[in-house]
Amino acid sequence: MAVDKTNKFSEDEDRGKSSTIRYGKIATGLGLATAAAFGAVWANSRARDVERNGPPSMIDWNKVRDIAERMNPETGATAEWRNKWTTYYSELTLKVVPIIEEYANTKLPRQLNTVRAVSRNEWVEANISSFRQLFEPIERLNRDSMGSSSAAMQAMVGGFNQLLVSGEMGILLGYLSRRVLGQYDLSLLGREPVADGRVFFVEPNIGGVVNALNLNGDEFRLWIALHESTHAFEFESHTWVRRHFNGILERYFSYLTEDLQNMRLNKQRLNNFLRRIRDNSQGSSWIERVMTPEQRTLFSELQALMSIVEGYSNHVMNAVGEKLMPNYNTIKERIERRQKDRGIIDKLFIKLTGLDLKMEQYRLGEIFVDRVVELKGIDFANLMWDRPEYIPTLDEIKKPELWVKRIEKAQAA
Structure with a gap:
């Protein structure tokens, strides 16, 4: 039962x-x-x-802003907070500018009166403005390529692309806004000539590093001010540098848009693109694997320029900082250790976004400038800012003696 x-x-x-x-x-x-x-x-x-x-834009900047801000919940910066720290950093730059001028034997043509202390989200907002200018050529291509499709197809494909790219951009800016300490912002590809770059200090991040690494706050902030003020010398004491930088970017975007346009609705072009990735599998980074030879040449030029921009700034910061700050070596050691001790998520993100390539080129640029100054002095090193032809190539950055030999020959001619 x-x-x-x-x-x-x-x-x-x-x-x-x-x-x-x-x-x-x-x-x-x-x-x-x-x-x-x-x-x-x-x-x-x-x-x-x-x-x-018309067709949706490739990037919804409101969505980018929303994602980045969600990653960084913070109370809005008050006028009192902003005025306090902006005054503080303005006084720091006034202190370091004459010191940099004396070491580099170069005059800054203006007073650094565009100093701003910003919150993380204010840094995001400032960089959204810069990125919108940089991405305008790609947006034009997007509008042109979508124009021949039906409204329904434009809505479906364009909406999906916008969601994906906007999400990626929002995450990137949200990630960086938690880590960047200072930034010399020279608007590139702008419609109007820009002579005076803005100098940002992201105080919430700076204060966080001071507390986390137990650093002397005044010395650490002076350390950052040295680095960013040197960038002002590079771009504003040598006005051709910005025009040259813009020229490389404009040519790169021109090649990129042409490449993407050729692939649109063309299976053979797409196959050629995939073949290029396979053939370039031995490239030094994933970014280079999708490039044509022309794009790779421009990318190398851009890498070389960024290497000396950052390397020169680091060199000056080191040379001057040791004389200004009793705890300079302690600051440098702890910052370098912090960079090496990144968590697995940070390391993965840096690898996927290509930021590891950027960090490596900074290191090589600093080694290059140190070696040139050791061999020939700071005045000879300053010749890299004399004209575009004197910018070192990537091969010369790896072997500074090659650049010294080439410039000596050019000077003797």
């Missing part, structure tokens, strides 16, 4: 399971139908938006 009850219970349970599965399938079907209906309404709405306003 007990066995019969057990069997009865098992049969009821099986029927219950069948009913659950059956009703579950019905519910799932209804859910999918509802989702499809909502999706159709959304798609029709987006298609109507496309008909009224």
Whole structure:
């Protein structure tokens, strides 16, 4: 009898399971139908938006801002806080500028009166403005490429692309805004010539590093001011540098947009692109694997320029800082250790975004400038800012003696 009850219970349970599965399938079907209906309404709405306003932009900067700010919840900076720290950093730059001028034998043509202390989200906002200018050539390509598609296709594909790219950009800016300490911001590819760059100090991050590494706050902030003020010398005492930088970027974007346009709806071009990735598999970074030879040449020029921009600044910071700060070596040692002790997430993010390549070129640039100054002195090293032809190549950055020999020959001619 007990066995019969057990069997009865098992049969009821099986029927219950069948009913659950059956009703579950019905519910799932209804859910999918509802989702499809909502999706159709959304798609029709987006298609109507496309008909009224044109194809969606590749990047929704409002979404970028929202993602970055969500990664960095913080109370808004008060006017009192901003004025206090802006005054503090302005006084620091006034202190270091004459010292840099004396060491580099170079005059800064203006007073650094564009110093700003900013919160993380204010740094994000400032960089969104810069990125919008940089991405305008790609946005033009996006609008052109979507123009021949139907409104529905533009809404679907354009909306997906916008969601993906905006998310990636928001995460990148959100990540960087928690780590950047100072920034000399010279607006590139702007419509109007810019002579005076802004100097940002992200005080929440600076204060966090001071506390985490138990540093002398005044000395550490002076250390950062030295680095960013030297960037002002590089770009503002040698006005051709910005124009040259812009020229490289404009040519690079021109090649990039041409490359993407050629691949659009062209299977053979797409196959050539995939073949290029395979053939370039031995490249030093994933970024270089998708480049044409022309793009790679420009990328190398950009790397070389950024290497000496950062390397020269680090050299001056080291040369001057040791004389100004009793605890300079302690600061440098702890910062270098902090960079090496990054967590696994940070290391993965840096690798995926190519930021590890940027850090390596900074290190090589600093070694290059140190060696040139050791061999020939700071005045000879300053010749790299004399004209575009004197910028070292990547090979010369790795072997400073090659650059010294080339410049000596040019000077003797």
